[in-house]
Amino acid sequence: MNILLTTISLDSQKGGGTAERTRRLAAHLAAKGCRCEIATMQDGDLAENLRQRGIRVYATGSVRLRFTVPFINPLRLVQSVRRADAVHILGYWNLLSVATAFLASQFGKPYAFSAAGEFVGLEHPRPIARLFHILFGKRVIRHASLLVAVTPLERGQILERFRLAEDRVAVVPNGVEEDAEAVSHSPSRLEAPYILFVGRLAEVKGPDLLVQAFADVASEYGDVRLVIAGPDFGMRSSLETFVSERRLGDRVVFTGYLGEIERSELYRRALLLAVPSRAEAMSLVALEAGVAGTPVLLTDQCGFDEVERIGGGLVVSATVEGLRGGLRSMLADRHSLDEKGRSLQTYVRGEFTWPLIVDRLISHFRSMLANRLD
Template sequence: MRLGRPPKRLIRPARTSYQVDARRGAEMPLNVILVNVWLDAERGGGTAERTRRLAVHLSRLGCRCTIVTMGPTPWGDEFGRAGVTVISVPFIGQRFPAPLVNPLALYRLFRDADIVHVMGFWFLLASFSSAIAYAAGTPLLLCPAGSLTQYGRSAAIKRVFTALAGRPMLRSAAAIIATTRQEEALLVSDFAIPADSILIAPNGIELPGEGRPGSMAIPDKRFVLFVGRLTAIKAPDLLLEAFARIAPEIVDVSLVIAGPDLGMRPQLERRTAELGLQARVHFAGFADEAQRTALLARASLLAVPSHSEVMSMVALEAGAMGVPVLLTDRCGFDEVEQIGGGRVVPVDVGAIAEGLRQMLSDDDALRQSGQALRGFVLEHYEWSRVAAALLRDFRRLAAQRHGPR
């Protein structure tokens, strides 16, 4: 469905679904709108995955869920089985896509909802949807999902966007959803958001399905795995330099770098050649869900060297499969080291190299770390738990809008 001209089904009297059915004496399901700029893993990354899982699990919990996005989604069949409606908004542009949406149609859609949940921060669809939700009087929940950090090639543009659109988005929200305590602290310190307006809702994990490598070649020997966009904030360059430092002494380990290229791959390939590591560093390209599972099933450990991250989704995936994790202290997931599931190190080549050296030197300790992380992740971060907790907050905010029943 597209939000060009208002579809006839959107032109109806306003009615909230958060009410008691007089005939059955039961709560009607919440009508939840989820907004995310992209709904595929290659462009949307972790935010697309979070929106996908949240919509499906809220639907299983009885909500009526609609996703507003731009472009196609590979998960259409899954959404159809779950009863989730996807509305695709036309757009122009790629790096800074502008939605071509009918404001009246979007207003009517949001007015009839109980909750509008906006995922992400830097895109025009997020700011436009936030303004429409505010005008419609529908509680807006904004989840920046780790995107508040102004880092990388677009830092100057992000500062302008924050001043013109970002701060108004934050002020208009009924609540802000932080993924970690670290992100909560950033919202309080840098954006002056009251702590009582912030909800904590971590990323969740689905039990891994069947892995299929497809055409992706997986090394026969041990390897360190990186999965993420090839961009400065994810820091695959730091991991490459760290791997080069340990390569001469740990000769039976390779490095696999998997993820879509956002302009950094040529630089990484040149540096790999300069280091003479072409035979031991493998560029796998974008890995879909089944391919990530296949890679994780064979990896010795997952490395997340990011300059900024909020509870890496792939770290949770690794944990669910019993794969230990090395990540930086900018990832908001220090529990990994606290429970013995891996190492947390500074964002520094030397520290990353030392973490790799220590973890790869003891296979028995690696396996024990993987099992400790698996138990912790499955106990605390399954999507059914995360969605149920969020639904309680949704109901509370919807009740505040509609008054006592």
């Protein structure tokens, strides 16, 4: 089966979870015998990794105006679509998704479409976003053979928002590598116990909520530090100013962006991972921490409330108050953190490894192809 995947970026620093999801899907689809090709607007280290595996990557390049406009070579994209048996489009608010969906419809190629949480932008859209949805987005949704949700919660929201039939929306969650915990065994430079945040320093990820919550409880847990690991998307300066004002400069560590090996080490050695997101389709970093055996404190906006149900951590409101209470609860019961981590590890390994998830996706592709032939 020939599969074309599209995504905004294949740069690990700028593309975040959607870039990583695309890389893993492509690599595991190829391992299952599919011929994969990827179209993206932004080249990067993940694209190079895929090329080294023999997976074809077409990077359009782009320019940022009011909207990011890709420099699509129409002939090149047409060739990619025509080679495909099925298409998987990831990301809503971009013109590459629109162009790919249009060509797939023109050539009779079934496509699965995943907004990966981006439909939240329809709740209070700016005028340009509303125009995009009317002119382009509705058509992309209408002609999709399948809409892919990352969580059951997102599936329910899609069904309600667009009044779709139940069989039009399927859940294909994020995943992790089975052996992720064995990536590195180098000694840690952080000896003190620490709480870990991994993600972009952007408002949607909520690092400001976590830093404020930590500042409120720091005096109660004098041996614990907070490690903020992730690239700056406009918030680092204000966060550092707040930390300085609260005289916590020796308690809060900003590492900047870290690669996979360094992140894996931090996960394994952390007391817990905190995911303070204001909005998230499904927290990939929570899965990564889980497979490493680290418990998680996350908000109820992360699409992964199962963490608390299976005893792998706590779910709290996406507020300073909620996170502050969660930190107090987990740190006060520190002797139980290892047990919580093992519970989460068992659950993640049993439900969210990429081979299992890709098997599910291939099944959906086959159903799309069969329905097209009927």
